[in-house]
Amino acid sequence: MTSVILNFVTELYRSAYEVSKVSNLERRRLVGRAATMISEQRIQLAATGNVLSMPSSVIAGLDTVFPEVGDMPEPFMSHILLECADEIRRLHVLSAKTQ
DSSP states (O other): OOHHHHHHHHHHHHHHHTGGGSOHHHHHHHHHHHHHHHHHHHHHHHHTTOOOOOOOHHHHTHHHHGGGGGGSOHHHHHHHHHHHHHHHHHHHHHHHHTO
16 A cells, blocks of 8 residues: 555554544544545546445445534444545555556
């Protein structure tokens, strides 16, 4: 993985496992960055004409849950961060296979 993607995936995993230490502002920042990265990766992968991974319901609904990130219970927030990290990793692997 490129270092930017690897670093961000690592940050998402770390935050998911230590979600009680992550402020509401940081949660919003992480989910916002993840949503942007996932969207950009999907656009780039689609441009190659290759098959995209099927997003989980959590990933597909990021726009819906984003406004509620600050009020989410910790287990749900942890799950969202893990799903984002997994999707970013999956998309990166698919992208690497096309190069």
